[in-house]
Amino acid sequence: MTRSYSALSLFKEGLAGQTGWEPAWRSPEPKARYDAIVIGGGGHGLAAAYYLAKNHGITNVALLEKGWIGGGNTGRNTTVVRSNYFYPESAAIYGLAHSLYKGLSADLNYNIMLSQRGVLTLAHSETGLETAARTLNAIQVNGIDSELLSLEEVKRLVPIYNWGPDARYPVFGGTIQRSGGTARHDAVAWGYARAASRLGVDIIQNCEITDFIIEGGRCRGVATTRGTMRAERTGMAVAGHSSVLAGKAGFRLPVNSYALQACVSEPVKPILDTVVISPDTGVYVSQSDKGEMVIGGALDRIPSYGQRGNLPVLEGVLAGMLDMFPVLGQLKLMRQWAGIVDVVPDSSPIIGETPLPGLFINCGWGTGGFKAIPAGGTLLAHLLATGKHHDISRPFDLDRFTTGRLIDEAAGSGIAH
Amino acid sequence: MQLFPCPFCGPRDEAEFHYGGEAGNLRPDGREVPAGRWADYLHMRANPKGATREIWVHVTCGEFFAMERDTVTHKVAGSVSLGEAEQQP
């Protein structure tokens, strides 16, 4: 059986007709007892399971997913990776994620196709440019690479933008994080699953958590569609479904679930080699390695668990995209979809122990948690292993909604993806 | 495009409406409200999957009303103006 991925193993398997590959992860029957349980097979849950084993040596771990791993927002996002946030607390958490992402392919022995093609945020007015410069200063003070670009520099970077004199959204300049870019979303889920499974974690799919086992006021495990499983520590990372599970555990969260949509065009030759975000149209566009234009925008306006998305917002996003790139007007859309995202009043994540002792949470990433997966996993694993906060996760505890110490990134850094 | 029922105007384009919040989330009163109760009122939500009752406003006419709908199917069960809702037991 071939286990390790390398040029040599690819060559050997090519000669052997690709028959010797080991399945990427095991699919064992669930056990009755684990040292820790992680609910949710998105990036954050899978990463938490992996770092429990890798960083803390806790390998008797179950990762429980109601559908298939990566079938939630992790497999539905537009894969933008960056760390240019306004507040120092955010810079610490997204910075940790960004630095782990850079070494992740080697760490997991799985190519996550990290492409540091830069993330460009446009400024559409003189005042917009001044605000951008002010935000940029804060980001630089946080130690994150970020540069101000002149109009000429933006023009050179994005020749296909609508540079005509009648452009509805003229450009005055922009800011760029050159170390930002994109990564392959499925590869992040599959890479973590494979690496966790090899360290002994049980990846169990088609396993929905239906209730918690609560004894003596503590969470002692979970009831699932595949039987009950006990553990002294349980973590949940279920994004848009956080409130549903919190309801079963007997508490409420500052979370509202909304659909966030995206779409891709048919593939074309390379015409855009960076990620472009427009704060004024609310639209962002990149080109996938296959050549598809990947288009995303604002949240739907209606609280929803319907994983489809509504037409008015899609229309608005496409109208904005066409204002920015009239050259794309002839392209056909190939796919449109939505994910249910967990929106929190200050647009920052929630990480910590819940009001039910023994149950820990990682949620609230909303429209922008793909870029944070390695950090979210590291920090949830730390909580599950030690019962205590890592310094980086402390400010993101649920208690900030009572103390009023919010970390308002919607106000701080603008668009959230 | 979905139609929402404004109790005043009748069925109208969803884009004319603005979501206000979960129904029944009343502002706590008095000086001695503890921080936890404020946090509850300001931030904590049931965020139900399925049947829900919410406050909406029809921006074009200014009518505030309660709407019952399903957060998965988006089917609307009905709407009632807040004045009328208060008169119900």
Ligand SMILES: Cc1cc2nc3c(=O)[nH]c(=O)nc-3n(C[C@H](O)[C@H](O)[C@H](O)COP(=O)(O)OP(=O)(O)OC[C@H]3O[C@@H](n4cnc5c(N)ncnc54)[C@H](O)[C@@H]3O)c2cc1C
């Ligand atoms: C259209 C779109 C575009 C986005 N673009 C970006 C972007 O460009 N950059 C970025 O950084 N972020 C982006 N995001 C956000 C990002 O996708 C999410 O923040 C991130 O993927 C969240 O990961 P997660 O592991 O927390 O959740 P998910 O990947 O959603 O995983 C949660 C899992 O929990 C499972 N689950 C739920 N309930 C149960 C239960 N009862 N029992 C068992 N399992 C359960 C679900 O099936 C799901 O697989 C985007 C999101 C969307 C929808």
Ligand SMILES: [Zn+2]
């Ligand atoms: Zn009306």
